[in-house]
Every structure is written in C-alpha cells, then in structure tokens.
Amino acid sequence: MRVINTKDLIPIVKDLVKKACTDLDENLMNALKQSMAIEESDLGREVLETLIENADLARKKQVACCQDTGIAVIYLDIGQEVSWDGPSLTDMINEGVRQGYREGYLRNSVVGDPIIRENTKDNTPAVIHTKIVEGSEVKITVLPKGAGSENMGRASVLKPADGVEGIINYVIETVENAGGKACPPLIVGVGLGGTMEKSTLLAKEALKRPIGDRSPTPHIAELEKELLTKINDLGIGPIGIGGSVTALDVHIETFPCHIASLPIAVNLQCHANRHASKTI
C-alpha cells in the first residue's frame, strides 16, 4: 500500500483553487477563439472577444476571471492501493479550500445553512466527491461552480417511452429556459440513466470532459452533435444577446438504469469553465 498523509493535500487543493479561478485552460481558450469564426452576429463576436480578453487579463494579473468564484466542488479519484495517514481527509481538503480562497482574494460565496443563510466566511465546506479507482495514485480536481449557471440546471425522471425525442426536448427546454442567465457560451453536461441522484452526478462529471471530445459510444456521440446544433440554432448567443454560439459543446455521460425509468439531468456550465487537476 502507498501511504499518503492527508495534510499533503492542503497545499495542492489551495493551489488548484487559485489556478482554477484565475487560469482558464487552453482547451476553453481555443474553443472560445474558434467560436469567433462561427459566430454570425457582430455583437456576439464582440462579446466573445471581450470574454477572451477578460480571461487573458485574469491569467496575467492572477485575479479571478469572474466575481462569482463559486462553491468548490472537489473530485478525488483514489487508487485502491492508497492508504491514508493523518487528520480527517475532509478537514484537510476544506483547509486547502479555505487557504486558496483567502490567498487568491476569491469571494466567499457559501452559506452554512440553506435557510438561515449566514456566510461561512471562508468558502467552506466544499462539496467533495470520492471515487475508488485502480492503482496507487490520487487525482484531485477542483471545479468551482458559480450560481448563475448552477441555478439553471434541472433533473427529472422520464418514461422510457419518451426515448431520444424526450431527451432532446428536455435538454433544449433547459437551455432555452436558462437564456442568458447561465452566461453562455455554455458547456452543457447531460447525465442519462442510473437513478435520480446518479444522473445529476453524471451531468456534472460531464463538464470535466475537454471541449471537442466526443463520447466513445457512437449513438451517444451522435446525440451530442445533434444537441449542439439544435442548441446553437436557438439563437441565444454569447451572454444571451443573440447569436449563433450558445454552446461550445454538449457532453453526455450515461449509466445503466431500471427497465421502467429514464433519469436525466442537465448541468449547465458558463463560459467561465473553471477546473484544475493534479495527480499525485
């Protein structure tokens, strides 16, 4: 077994939090630049140019690319040959989040109780997802999620008879309903199958896939392409001012499900598609 001290995660999470909020990755930057050639509206191209300029400035000056620095969603893919030493893993991750938001001058956007709504003042706790995988490594991914895009997501359980048409209608309705509120151009994450909670987890996981990567399952890849075309035909455009680039990509993750149900979830990601990973 490989033993890792949980305290080792503090500086890693801290750095990933700051990196995710200030350095939008090359994959997103390339997608935004490529979308300039597709966007038909002058105003839409102007908005895209401003988004690219904003991201460049954020990286150069090491400041947040958006004022909403999100709630920290953290994924840990833990190798089954890893054993942990030290204090609580959850506490150490939250300490990394605390230090990252403080050192990066990132806005504290978390309330401790969903009804009383007092700010926790350090952006903790993070939402932590763990997965046991093969091997002796640990992959840590930080995905800060802003409310503008998160608030416009939806989940439901369709009837199997609703089929592909029902899936398409559900995704399109979700994006149409979001309009400009989710800060397009979007990355649209879709979770299909499993159970109600599994599909919502899949929808968010879908946001981690690089823009331009298609599902390895041919009929799902076709559905991703069809949805992307239909979403861009809606004419919502960059930031909702009208145009031909409403989404940069659609990613669908699937899981087997019960014979009598078809769970579906849509998680929208805004143009501030923030995430950063490290494997130790």
Ligand code: SF4
């Ligand atoms: S939806 Fe995204 S870009 Fe819009 S305010 Fe929230 S974090 Fe910022």
